[in-house]
Amino acid sequence: MNVPETTNYLIAGYAVIFTVLGIYIASFFIRQRNLQQDLAALEELEKKPR
Amino acid sequence: MTPKPRLLAVLDTVCIVLFLIAVGLVFFYAPLERSMGQVQRVFYFHVATAWVGMLGFMVAAGVGVVYLRTNHSLWDIVGLAAIEISLVFFFVAIVTGSIWARPAWNTWWTWDTRLTTAAIVELIYAAYWMLRQGIEDAEKRARFGAVYAILACISVPITFASIRLLRTIHPVVVGGGDPNAEGGFSMTPAMRVTFFYSLIVFSILFVDMLWHRIRLGQLAEKVEQLKLKLSA
Numbered sequence: 212m213n214v215p216e217t218t219n220y221l222i223a224g225y226a227v228i229f230t231v232l233g234i235y236i237a238s239f240f241i242r243q244r245n246l247q248q249d250l251a252a253l254e255e256l257e258k259k260p261r
Numbered sequence: 262m263t264p265k266p267r268l269l270a271v272l273d274t275v276c277i278v279l280f281l282i283a284v285g286l287v288f289f290y291a292p293l294e295r296s297m298g299q300v301q302r303v304f305y306f307h308v309a310t311a312w313v314g315m316l317g318f319m320v321a322a323g324v325g326v327v328y329l330r331t332n333h334s335l336w337d338i339v340g341l342a343a344i345e346i347s348l349v350f351f352f353v354a355i356v357t358g359s360i361w362a363r364p365a366w367n368t369w370w371t372w373d374t375r376l377t378t379a380a381i382v383e384l385i386y387a388a389y390w391m392l393r394q395g396i397e398d399a400e401k402r403a404r405f406g407a408v409y410a411i412l413a414c415i416s417v418p419i420t421f422a423s424i425r426l427l428r429t430i431h432p433v434v435v436g437g438g439d440p441n442a443e444g445g446f447s448m449t450p451a452m453r454v455t456f457f458y459s460l461i462v463f464s465i466l467f468v469d470m471l472w473h474r475i476r477l478g479q480l481a482e483k484v485e486q487l488k489l490k491l492s493a
Contacts, residue, residue: 214293217300217364224303224360228310228353235349239473246480253487 269472276469279462283455291455294446301446303361304434305455309463311354311379315417316467317347318386322414325407337403338478339471340410341393346470348386350463355379366430375431378420385413399485 287305294301321343328336358376359369370376389409396402424431434448434456448456 214295215298215364217298220300220360220364221302224300224357225306227356227360228306231349231353231356236470239470239477243477243480246477246484249484250480250487253484253491256491257487 263476265476269469272465272469272472276462276466279465283459283462286455286458291452292449294452296446297365300361300364303357305459306463307354307357307361308434308456309459310350310357312460313463313467314347314351314354314382315421316464317343317350317471318382318410318414318417320471321347321410325410328403328407332400334399334403334482335475335479337406338475338482340406342471342474342478344386344389344410346467346474348383348390350467351379351383351386355383371430373431374423374427374429375420378416378423382416382420385416389413 283305287302291302291305293299321340324336324340324343327333328340355376358379362371363369389406392409393402393406396405423429424433432446434446
């Protein structure tokens with residue numbers, strides 16, 4: 212029995228898995244950094260006398 | 262943001278190691294399936310990502326109930342975190358399924374029972390995400406989110422059972438299925454080990470990501486509260 216040549220689909224499948232999950236995990240770091248910057252700026256504003 | 266707990270740091274490392282082992286099992290331990298060829302290896306992570314998707318949607322429904330009973334904002338943050346993670350994993354499951362279907366069914370997409378119900382689930386939760394953005398009042402948003410998550414979760418068991426109860430071409434690898442299914446195969450012991458190991462690893466990965474996403478949600482809540490305080 213001949214095994215069908217489907218390696219390209221395998222590569223495409225795992226490329227999608229690693230890329231999407233990689234981008235999503237990277238978004239955690241980016242969002243965390245942005246929120247920490249926002250928090251620092253807001254805390255600075257809070258300290259200033261109004 | 263509070264410093265990262267030691268347990269979370271350990272869990273991160275454990276997840277990376279377990280994930281790399283899973284990749285190793287998929288590519289070097291699981292045997293080649295002769296009727297489909299290499300693309301069959303997509304199946305291990307395809308099912309695992311679909312499982313995480315469904316798991317998160319169910320968790321969101323559970324914490325939705327807890328939120329309605331307690332009114333504590335933490336449960337809203339947990340529900341949102343679970344749905345966000347599940348949306349991503351379920352999207353990956355749909356796309357990898359489509360990639361597998363091309364050589365197996367000779368089409369990228371067909372309106373089969375499983376594919377249709379899975380697409381509906383993804384759209385239902387994408388709508389949850391968008392509708393939440395339109396509600397400004399935090400308490401109203403949380404209550405809406407909780408009720409929506411509880412009602413939306415009805416679609417999850419329907420999708421899970423669709424290939425077991427209805428006529429479909431989607432294979433059921435665990436627990437038998439429709440004789441019309443195309444692309445089904447019997448798992449060898451090595452395939453079974455890889456399959457269940459991947460399911461366990463992705464479940465642990467879900468817990469780890471959920472913990473991180475909850476911490477992010479708590480930080481966002483703190484920023485939002487400070488903004489409100491300063492604008493008052």
